[in-house]
Amino acid sequence: MSTSRIRWHIVVFLAPAVLVYTAVMIFPLFNTLRLALYSEVDQTRIYVGLQNFRTLFFDPIWSEQFWNALGNNFWFFLIHMLVQNPIGIALAAILSHPRLRFAALYRSAIFIPTILSFVIVGFAWKLILSPIWGIAPSMLDFVGLKSLFAPWLGKEEYALTTLALVSVWQFVGIPMMLIYAALLSIPEEILEAGEIDGITGASAFWKIKLPLILPSIGIISILTFVGNFNAFDLIYAAQGALAGPDFSTDILGTFMYRTFFGFQLQLGDPHMGSAIAGAMFAIILVGVCIYLFGIQTRMRRYQL
């Protein structure tokens, strides 16, 4: 076969995927970044350079909202890293124990919240935590801690943390499954070799298994990062587009939605919305680069 002739079947095989992907994903992505450089004056689109970003970062009204959303987003991410991933790893460590009975049953049950939609999860927890219905206070009363109850979703200081924990509840299944898979792939010989040296139980986990699953923990961290910085649905379903009370649960996704689509009396502004999308893109890109070049390449991979 001559190499200079176009082999049409390759083109035919590639074309549909490349076309759809380019037209609906890559092109809009760059077009959004381009739109961030424009503004609308008297219904005509004019080029304004970096003006929208200047407004976003330095204008008192905009920047206050932006930094608030960004800070909230980091807190949201931090809670996932500190609560979701350790719980996921712990559950996986228990599940991967050889000869544990009903492991498949536990695994399937714990994964159920992950398959539910944000709308269901948001409203279900809203109802359960509601002081009107009284499930949460009466359960706390049962263990004698009723005084701890507060309308968590309605208080500025607790609402974001509460929603982050609801999200943790929903997604704990994902780190659990991925770590579980990584733990299962550790060969039995290595663990037995450790046993001969007297390393068993908890110390086997810390000294043998944990170093071996570090690459999986890295993948989970970056998945959590990208997922959290592009989150929207749960906050919208539970608190609405205004991310109440008083914007205390506002994250970048809800901020972008409000800006771009408008709400109540404020009109939507696609150009400022694009600027926020540009900021989100930059944050996610930085995160992914830190992972790819800073963490993944330095991590020691063990040949198993």
Place this chain on the structure above:
Amino acid sequence: MNRARSNPFNVAGMHGALILYTLIALFPVFVILINSFKTRKAIFREPLALPDAESFSMIGYQTVMKQGDFFLYFQNSMIVTVASLFFILLFGAMAAYALSEYRFKGNLLMGLYLALGIMIPIRIGTVAILEMMVATGLVNTLWALILVYTAQGLPLAVFILSEFMRQVSDDLKNAGRIDGLSEYTIFFRLVLPLVRPAMATVAVFNMIPIWNDLWFPLILAPAEETKTLTLGSQVFIGQFVTDWNAVLSALSMAILPVLILYVIFSRQLIRGITSGAVK
């Protein structure tokens, strides 16, 4: 087995921890389901009690059936999910085959280009996507959603499927070539059936996020005729927020299809994740 690894005290502790967490995971779903079958009074008086002869009521479901067009929403969700999966699998498998089977200039570059979308969320481009859908008249049609979900699902599908296609034996394909089969016949008749398990994994991975998505239905197809089940229940619950029977019933009806799908596909899903398809 070593004694330290099967200590009965440890085993009890492990089961205790797992049971505790399973209860935490299932409790909210359980509370919603049992209360959707109760009268308003019973919902508030004894929220944790199972419905009995006295407290049983279907009033919530009747309201939902009367007020919301859940059958239409369900149908829309079904169409969008099935069509998107079909295109993701067909286009994804074709592209994966081209990348894994043929050596051509730009092969690696094309693979990297398609893989970009694994890490970058498509939502970032929403403003321009909406503009494009408005310009092409696709806004408020199911096609807008199908296109977006197809584009979103393709990168990971190509990535996973090309890993699997590399394992299909060359002898088989070459035998087909000697028999005079065209490259298309080899792909559809010989290769596709062999990677069916990988296709099922890709399908299950994509199914749940598409079915549950709120962002794109809200922005691209919020019209009454094109609402998906997720958006429909969100709007319905927002309107009936004080009618607890209706809200609980709507939630239960939204939970049910996903739960059924999960029961059918959970083996496939868990096998897919644990077989290391996403490493």
